[in-house]
Amino acid sequence: MDRTIETHIESGTAETSRPRRSLWRTGLLSLALLSLGFVIGRSTAPLSAPPGAVPTPTGSGSSPSDPSAAETVSVTRQATLEEVLQMARQGLQQLEQNIDDYTATMVKQERIGNTLREPETMNMKLQTRRVQDGQTVRPMRVYLHFSAPASMAGQEVIWSEGANDGKLIAHKGGLWNVMRASLKPDSFLAMTGNRYPITQIGMTNLVRKLIARGELDQQTASATVSITSGHRVGDRICNLIQVRHAEPNGRPDDFSLAEIAIDAERQIPLRYTAFGWPAEGTEAPLLESYTYLDVELNVGLTDQDFDPDNPAYNYP
Numbered sequence: 001m002d003r004t005i006e007t008h009i010e011s012g013t014a015e016t017s018r019p020r021r022s023l024w025r026t027g028l029l030s031l032a033l034l035s036l037g038f039v040i041g042r043s044t045a046p047l048s049a050p051p052g053a054v055p056t057p058t059g060s061g062s063s064p065s066d067p068s069a070a071e072t073v074s075v076t077r078q079a080t081l082e083e084v085l086q087m088a089r090q091g092l093q094q095l096e097q098n099i100d101d102y103t104a105t106m107v108k109q110e111r112i113g114n115t116l117r118e119p120e121t122m123n124m125k126l127q128t129r130r131v132q133d134g135q136t137v138r139p140m141r142v143y144l145h146f147s148a149p150a151s152m153a154g155q156e157v158i159w160s161e162g163a164n165d166g167k168l169i170a171h172k173g174g175l176w177n178v179m180r181a182s183l184k185p186d187s188f189l190a191m192t193g194n195r196y197p198i199t200q201i202g203m204t205n206l207v208r209k210l211i212a213r214g215e216l217d218q219q220t221a222s223a224t225v226s227i228t229s230g231h232r233v234g235d236r237i238c239n240l241i242q243v244r245h246a247e248p249n250g251r252p253d254d255f256s257l258a259e260i261a262i263d264a265e266r267q268i269p270l271r272y273t274a275f276g277w278p279a280e281g282t283e284a285p286l287l288e289s290y291t292y293l294d295v296e297l298n299v300g301l302t303d304q305d306f307d308p309d310n311p312a313y314n315y316p
Contacts, residue, residue: 072237074230084225084241085214088207091267095204099268100138101127101301102203105293109286110195111276116286117193121148125305126202129161136161141306142201145313146173156313159185159198160306168198169308171315179316180308195288203269203292210260210272213253214243222246233261233270234293248277256284263295270295 103126109119123145130138139161146152154173167182168190183190185197200209217223224244231240238261248254256278261271271291275284308315 072230072232074228076226076228079225079227079241081214081218081223081225081243084227084243085211085218087241087262087267088211088214091262091269092204092207092211094267095128095207096130099128100130100298101125102295102297103299103301104295106144107289107291107293109289110193111285111287112193112195118149119289120146120152122146124201125301127301127306128202128204139163140199140202141301142198143306144198154314156308156315157198158306158308161199169315173314177314177316206269206272206290210269213258216251217243217245220249222249229264231261233263233291236270236295237264238262238270239264255287266295266297268292268295268297 104124105121106124107119107121110117125143127138127141129136129140141160142158144155144157146155152173154177155171156173157168157170159168164182166184168185169180169182170190171177171180181189185199191197222245224246226242228240228242231238241260241262243258243260245254245256248256255274255276257275259271259273260269262268263270269292271289273289274287276287278284304310
């Protein structure tokens, strides 16, 4: 496993205390390394949603709900995959051509193996990739600061395309914030507790993935689609797209129901939720849910926003 670790240990003033102090710190750093990853949190039982978050209710087979949704009239109609794909392609064009960067509060919940992890909340800064004439003229860059669950609070992660040999730079929060770690995004430690590497994070990657899945469904004609207007995600009015499969297709990304909430005004995805296939007499299990709250577009992020030495950050 390729990883680079930077440790900073101050020398003791008394010569006789150095061996004991060095041994203590070496042991502490070793323990920290074993527990460090991109999104590490050993608590997997979904206890409750993070404060202020609006994730899909844990274990629910129904659509996410918001108490404020009652204030908006919702209308549901049947649609076609081609109509939804056209919406997605227009949204992708909007993201690629008109959005340079954005900030958001992201809430994610994923099933890893047979275990549904508790929701994770993070503040996100993301610079989108810009490609011209086949060349990347603006790399994708990401900064994450975790606020929940408690086991991950204070953790920070930075990944910049084409920088640091392609590795992310992370540190733990709280008492474990004693070092930086550089990790390959798809390494074992970086993938601990994640379905996807950090290189696939963000709304643009999400829309690309949805388009690819939709085009496969078109080939098999195995999906039915509905669109509900007046759906809310946080304080944003959205169009809720629901895609249902009649039977399992055997693909790794298979689902019985997928829900995509598209901001009606800005045409960006604010939530994606997928449910697996239920056992007889049970609700459909939640596979993955990603929600973007308080999204601010084109805020003018700079190099400092993706620099671990930014004084506003807490990198050791």
